[in-house]
Amino acid sequence: MRRPLPGDIAAIARVLLALPPSARPIRLARLIAAAETADAHRQTVGRAHPRWGTGSLMAAASGMPKATDPGFGDDEYCRCWVLTLEALIRHRARRAGR
Numbered sequence: 353m354r355r356p357l358p359g360d361i362a363a364i365a366r367v368l369l370a371l372p373p374s375a376r377p378i379r380l381a382r383l384i385a386a387a388e389t390a391d392a393h394r395q396t397v398g399r400a401h402p403r404w405g406t407g408s409l410m411a412a413a414s415g416m417p418k419a420t421d422p423g424f425g426d427d428e429y430c431r432c433w434v435l436t437l438e439a440l441i442r443h444r445a446r447r448a449g450r
Contacts, residue, residue, distance in 0.1 A: 353387040353407055356440060360409035365432035366418035376432065380439050386412040 364383060368376045391407025394400055405411025422429045 353384065353391050353409070353443075356409055360413075361433060361436050362421065363410040363413045363418070364436045365429060366421060367413045367416045368432040368435060369419035369422075369429055370417050373428075373431075376435060377439075380436060383409060383412045384439060384443055 364380065367383070368380060371379055386404040387407055387409050390401035390404035390412060393404075394407050400406045400411070405414060419429075424430055424433075
C-alpha cells in the first residue's frame with residue numbers, strides 16, 4: 353500500500369460513514385487489503401490494478417458509495433477517521449512484526 357495521505361483517510365472515512373457502524377471494520381479491512389494488492393500489482397506489472405487502482409487507499413475506495421464530508425463537527429465522521437487511523441497503525445505494526 354502506498355503511504356496514506358490525509359485525502360486517503362478522508363475518502364475511507366466517507367466510505368465508512370455511509371455504512372452502519374457494525375459493517376465498518378470489515379469494509380475497512382477489505383479496503384486496506386485491496387490497496388495492498390493493488391500496490392503489489394502496480395510494482396509487478398508497472399500499471400494500476402484494473403479494479404483497485406494504484407495502491408492508494410483513495411484509489412481502493414473510488415467507485416464505492418460515500419457519505420458527504422460532514423466535517424469534524426460530526427462525531428460519527430470523527431469515529432470513522434479514528435477507526436481508519438487505528439487500523440493503519442495495527443496494519444503497519446503487523447507488517448513490521450511488532
